[in-house]
Amino acid sequence: MPVTIKDIAKAANVSRGTVDRALNDRGGVNPDVSARIKTIAAEMGYKPNTIAKALATHAKPIRLGAVINSLGNPFFDKVLEGIHAAVESLHDYGISIDIRKIRGYDPQRQLYEMRQLREIGIDGLVITPVPDTKVRDELNDMIRSGVRVTCCNLDIDDVNYQAYVGCDYFCSGQTAGEIIGATTHGEANLAIITSSHALYTHEMRVKGAESVLKEYPNIHICEYIEAGDDEDLSYHEVLRLLKQDKKIDILYFVTGGTTGGLKAIHELHQEDRLRAYTFDLIPAVIEDLKSGLIVSTIDQQPYMQGFQSVRTLFDAILSRHTPARKQIFTELNIKNRYNISS
Amino acid sequence: MPVTIKDIAKAANVSRGTVDRALNDRGGVNPDVSARIKTIAAEMGYKPNTIAKALATHAKPIRLGAVINSLGNPFFDKVLEGIHAAVESLHDYGISIDIRKIRGYDPQRQLYEMRQLREIGIDGLVITPVPDTKVRDELNDMIRSGVRVTCCNLDIDDVNYQAYVGCDYFCSGQTAGEIIGATTHGEANLAIITSSHALYTHEMRVKGAESVLKEYPNIHICEYIEAGDDEDLSYHEVLRLLKQDKKIDILYFVTGGTTGGLKAIHELHQEDRLRAYTFDLIPAVIEDLKSGLIVSTIDQQPYMQGFQSVRTLFDAILSRHTPARKQIFTELNIKNRYNISS
C-alpha cells in the first residue's frame, strides 16, 4: 500500500495542502515545518503519484516546441518518429508539440524559429543546437525565462540545458576505427569524408577513429575531404578523389555527404575495389550494406534520441524542481547486412 | 479540448454512470440507449483518458508473477533489471510483482513455481519457458483461466501467449557468421561451442552462422561441442579440445558455457593464438573484449526484453480486450571493445 500525501499529513499533523506546498517548495510554509514534513515523507518512503499529479494539473496543457534540422537529412526522420511516439505516449497528460523543421546547420534560421516558438509560448523545447554564440545566448535566455530545454543529437557548450540526449561522438569514432582495423586486417589506404572540421561532434569521430587506427602501421589515412552537409558537394568531391587517387581502397564517411559519396562510387563502378564504413542507418546506407559495399555502419539510436528528448522534457516540466544538467548517451551499435532490424 | 464522458452524458441526456457502463460493456443498460451512446461517443471523437481510468481503478492493484531461469546465468541480471525498471515505471498504477528465480532449464522446477504463483493469484506472468509439453499445457491452462502471459527471451510453440519478447535467434547467428567471415578475412578453423542441440533457439544460432559461413571456402567448422548450460562442463570440454586439436584458431560460443570456455583458453595461455566470438555482454565477455581475445559479441537488449515483457503485460491487462498474439523482436547489436556502453 503506497504512502500518500494524506498519510504524511496525518503523521505530521498538518493539512494536505501544507504537505503539498512543502514537498513541492511552493513557498509559504514555515521552514521548520517544511523540513519536518520532508523528513517524514522520506522516512515513510513517499513517492508522488504522477498520475494523480497529472490529472490535477491537467487543466493547463503542456506545450512543447521543437527545432530540428531534419530537412534533407533522412537521419532525422527517425528522430522525429521518436519525438512523435513520445508525444503520443503522453497524450493523456494533455501534451502538444509544435515542430519546426529546418535545413542544415544554419544559426539564423534556427534563431528565427526559436523566437517564433518563444512568442507563441512554450513550456519546453527540443533542439539540435548549432554551435553558435547567438544560439547559445538565446537558449540561456529562454531557460532563464522558465522554458526547459533538451539538446537532441548535438551537444552545445555553456548552455544550462536540462539534458543532452545523443551519442558519445568520440566513442563512435573509436568504434569505427576498431572495425576498420579488424575487417581490413590492418591493411588500408583510407580517405575520410567529413562534413566540416568546424562541426565539433563530427571532428570527434575523426579523432576517435585516428586514435585507434594509429595502432595499425599499415593503415594510412591518405585524404581528408570536407563535404559540408551537402550531398552534392560530397558527390563531386568523392568523384574527384577516386579519379585522381587510385590507391585509396577504404572510405570512412563520418556523416553528412554519405549518400552523395556512395553515389559517386557507384557511378565509377568501383564497388568491388572499394569498401566503405559509415554511420547511421539512412536508406542509402542500408542499400549498400546489402550490396556489400558498406562493411558496417554504426547506429546511434535516433528514435531513442527523439523519444528521450521529449520524455526528459516532460518529466522536468511536471516535477517543478530542476534536476541537474545531464548527458544521456544513447547506445552505439554496429550493424552489418544481417542485423539491420529497424 | 478533449471530449470527456461528461460531455457525452450531456449530449445523450443520460448520467455519467450510464455512459461508462455503455462504453465499457459492463451490462445493465438498455441496448438502444447503449447503442445511441456509442454512436454519440464516436461522433464526438471520444478517447478515454487512461490516466483518469487508472486513478479510478487504482483500488485493486495489478499482481504480476515472473519465473526466470536467472540463477547462475549473469545474462538474466539485465533482464531482471528491465523487469524491475518497468514495474518501477508503473508504480503509480499500483502494480506489484513476485519474481521466482530458478536455475537452468528445468521443467519440473518451472512448473512448481508456476503453480505456486497461480495459487497465490496473479493477473499476468512473465516467463522464460522451457520447451516441455507439461510447461506448455500448464501455460495454456493459465491463459484459459484469465492470466496474461508473455514469454521472455525464449519462445515456445503452441502456447497462446500475449507476446514473445526476445531476439530473432537465426538472425543473430547470421550476424555472427558475417562478422566471423569479415574479421578473419575468410580464413579460419572453427570450433562451435553450444549448449545443447535440443535447445532450439541456440541451434538456430548455429544454423544461422553456418548459412553465412558456407560462402567462405576457407572457413572450416571443425568441431561442435555441446556444453549444456554448464560452465564447468564447458570449461573441461574446451580444455580437452584445445589440447588435442592444435589447428583450431577461432571459437564461436553460442552461449551457455561461454564463461567456462574463456577460462579454459586463459588457463592454456592461448589468448594470442585464438580469437573468440560470443553473444551477450556478460562480465566474462566484457573482460575479454577488453583483453582482445573476443573480437566482438552480439547483444540482444536483455534490459529491453525484461522491460517490454512487463509493459506488454500491463497494457494487455489494463485494456480488457485481448490483442493478437505477437512477437516483439529486440534489436541485435554488434559490440566491440569500444562500444560496450551498458
Add this chain to the structure above:
DNA sequence: ATGAAAGCGCTAACAT
C-alpha cells in the same frame, strides 16, 4: 435500467 454521489491522489483557489 438508470441516476446520484463518493472517491482515486494530487493541485490550486479561497479562507482564515
Add this chain to the structure above:
DNA sequence: ATGTTAGCGCTTTCAT
C-alpha cells in the same frame, strides 16, 4: 503560514 474545499476524468457503490 496554514487549513479547507473543489475539482481533474473515470469507476463503482448505493439508491431509486
